[in-house]
Amino acid sequence: MANRGLDINNIIVNSSQTDLEHMGDKLREKVPFDALGTFKQTQRDPTLLMQRISDMLVPELLPERYRRMGVSAFTFFRGTAELMAFDLNHQASTHIPVIISGDAHLGNFGFFASPERRLVFDLNDFDEAGVNSWERDVKRLLVSVILAGRENGYTDKKIHKITRNVAKSYRAGIEASIKRSTIDRFYPANDVASILGAVPEGDPTAEMIQYFLDKAGKRNSEQVVKKFTQTTDAGLRFVDNAKITRHTNDDVTRNIIDYLADYRSTVRTDIALLLSQYHITDIARHCVGVGSFGSRCYLVLLTSIDGSHLVLQIKEALPTRKTGAERQLALTSTFEENEGRRIIDSQKILQSASDPFLGYFQSKKHSFYVRQFRDMKTSVDLATLSEDQFHVYAESCGRLLAVDHCQTPTGPMIAGYIGDSKKFDRAMTDWAEAYIPQVEKDYAIFLKNHPKEQALTESAK
Template sequence: MREQDKAPGPAAGGPRRDPAQRAADGKAARRRVPRSAQARFEPGKKRFDPVELLEQQSADRVRELVPIRYGRMLESPFRFYRGAAGIMAADLGQAPHTGLTTQLCGDAHLLNFRLLASPERRLVFDINDFDETLPGPFEWDLKRLATSLEIAARARGLDARRRTAIVRGAVEAYRERMRLFAGMGTLDVWYAQDDADQLAALLPAEQPDRTVRRRTAKALAKARTRTTAQAFDKLTTVVDGRRRIASDPPLITPLRELLPDDQRVELESKLRELLRNYSDSLSAERRMLLSRFQVVDMARKVVGVGSVGTRCWVILAIGRDDQDPLLLQAKEAGPSVLAPYAGAAVHDNQGQRVVAGQRLMQSAGDILLGWERVIGIDGQQRDFYIRQLRDWKGIAQPDTMSPTMLRLFARVCGASLARAHARSGDPIALAAYAGGGDALDRALAEFAEAYADRNAFDHQALATAAADGRVPVAPSPG
């Protein structure tokens, strides 16, 4: 079996520190970085070139897909922000921080909070994407979330007062829930979940209006339909009497169309080897489950915004018969964008880094989540993490949300982030730093406004680079 995942925090058997000492850590962090100082964003005159940073990220990606990445990022400031986690990491990494460490999502924008299925087949609300996960200062995730809400609210045409209320609501929900975790037992913190049917408990005392309740119920019902079976019907077809992944290039390109026969056979062999070896990262009973499926087809998939161009494969496997499918996604994992500023991962395999971070932060994870390393037909060694392609996932649509809906969604995201941070960080120290007043809320709302301005400037810089022919751009096919 693999080396055990390592987590931030004290080593097992280390000296126990009482709550007063841990609270003192949070108060000491206030002296290092006062909460009011969290409002500042001062990039300086010699700030890095954001386009150059994006080009550096693209250098090792699939060349023909890189223009799609830039095309998607150019569609709006919010889509640019989704692809610019590395840019924000560079800005945050050069500024003072609290030193209050927790496992970070690394890309905690609002669309990375979703409805997901637990192994017990309940619908829960949680963080979904962990490509950039790494231990680091808690406020980096909170600033990433706060800024995404500011940008989304601008896209909805909301005035400054409403935008500020939305951002402050998210930070307030984070702060208030962290205070609850600070008073809970260690196991109670770990067992905490955000059950979708109980999300109202995370909202203010006043009840949402009827429209909000109706839309929430509709979203929950829709999430429950987004199953493997639905994905199977949508993504597969029958070819020569056999079930195969449907072709939809460049978004989904089956292996049979991607390469000449000799290279295809070699790559198919390497992908099958990846799957066989990946099962070693699963527990014994889950390896047994996986062994009951047979791989029948594979395809390259274009994913996300910031991830476009990374190597991503969809694997179709069949159990008892064609009506018993399993769809897996094997996604390339490189070093986290936080690594230059937070330190390298303790895991040698970047796929293992992603899996370890996800298991730390999520309250209910994918039972088939694992990792592996493979040498591709280009001779390059690459790390991957593997998970189910779709399992009861519900995705927010901020561009259609009313101001009330966006405000409530912001609070749920803030509260869920607090739960994720409390699992690996010290909720007592974090609560002591955040405090009982609104100082942190006000500071991060001010930061979010300033960084949203910078994001708009960087978005325009990419547009200028595209117009000048510096970066290749292709319209997003979907």
């Protein structure tokens, strides 16, 4: 996959793990924690950057996208990764390259099934993934902790403590990962059964985990069929919903047979053989979430020779927000070429276990990736968590992020740079807290430019 200008191979060539840790330790002399933790104000037009992203999306979906973004500062933050990406380009950086999520906020972690049907907890969104400096993910995670904590009504003192502890959990995750062998790092134990087994009896966290375990276990393609389809004269069809689900006549829907054939050539041989037993029953455009709402996304209903069903989700693989916000070119097949592969490759690297149906294809103008829809997948509704549960959840995300970063061979450099210093925790927290006014300022500008969406938001409350 493309390395976005940061060459991992040149760093690790002829280097032992000890060498890499020493490189990271020495790097702290050039980029001290104080520098990494100091937010530098940038000069940019947030409206222009957001508009460049909007120009890549489906125009008729933008009002609903803006409504979702306008709900709170946190949902606005989730929908505008391009703003923070721009700002991070102008901050002090270690430039230690790893495969990063690129959008590691609290809402982008969740539960899903491994190929062995074990429920695991990990990162679950990779639209912005690629090679970049590790601290970008950490900073985005910590900012999301503060924004989500405020939305839940926690005190500033409590939010500060949680944020510091999330930074600490990332540091602990790096330290623990580097102590494991290379092959053991490749097989992290973050299945839910192991996590649940480590929780003390009577701990309220166990109840929370069990809830999500039960919820995810009920999600499969047949459940999707019951919820999203109806039987018509033309057969089983997705139910149209004006804001979310709609049958369209576009390039993807007209050529879905050919595109799915291209997709099958990118999956494992056993999955390709499995898919040969299904035929296409229906396809509809289906948009969800905040950050990706407005892009070209579809649900494909497949029916097997035995009458059972499989539902695949097709998502447009847009260039990363960092790239998209910097360009004013119209989308073309060349511009989006291999973006689907970038996302899928990053997901397979970062996740401890991935959906076996992951694949991608290229249409005439756009790049797409494919995965199962809702198969034992569920995310955490942060607003439903108690303060203690939120704290545990956020710390878990910090630790998992560290484990995922250590899938890249340069992970030992991060360990060498961070060391066992609590100064790292303070520096990351300082940066995140200093960045909050920037998010709030951008959010206020957004609401001023979209008064209709603000009115919708206020009426919803």
